[in-house]
Amino acid sequence: MIVIGTLEDGAAYEVEITGREDRPVIGSRRVRALIEQYTGQPVLLSPLGPQRTLEPTDKEAVIAVLRAHTSVVEVS
Template structure:
């Protein structure tokens, strides 16, 4: 089931996306958020503030959400 995330980029632009868990299209709804996730694919990120570390992969919704949390201000996820 897709996860809906609402957030804001550093410049104040708002976005709302669905994190799909699909490797081919991990984020739907914002080209900018999708590009951010693609840019960081393969990097290691903390899934929570204290860990564990995981490599960012389009089919891993937790790592995609971690990228959004790290590089944007996530306001809500449901």
């Protein structure tokens, strides 16, 4: 799964969401650091829920963190 977006400072990113424990995203060190920062914390999958604990293998939760903390342009 590929996600394209921009970070808060306007820097563009394109990452692959792998669903792997050791490397949940490939393509941007900054996005990987963001995911590592929120791993183990609760995240809303949509604005009104449900809520899950972010695990690197949970692709939906990883995308939810990206939607919450960056501007996601495309998910394919």
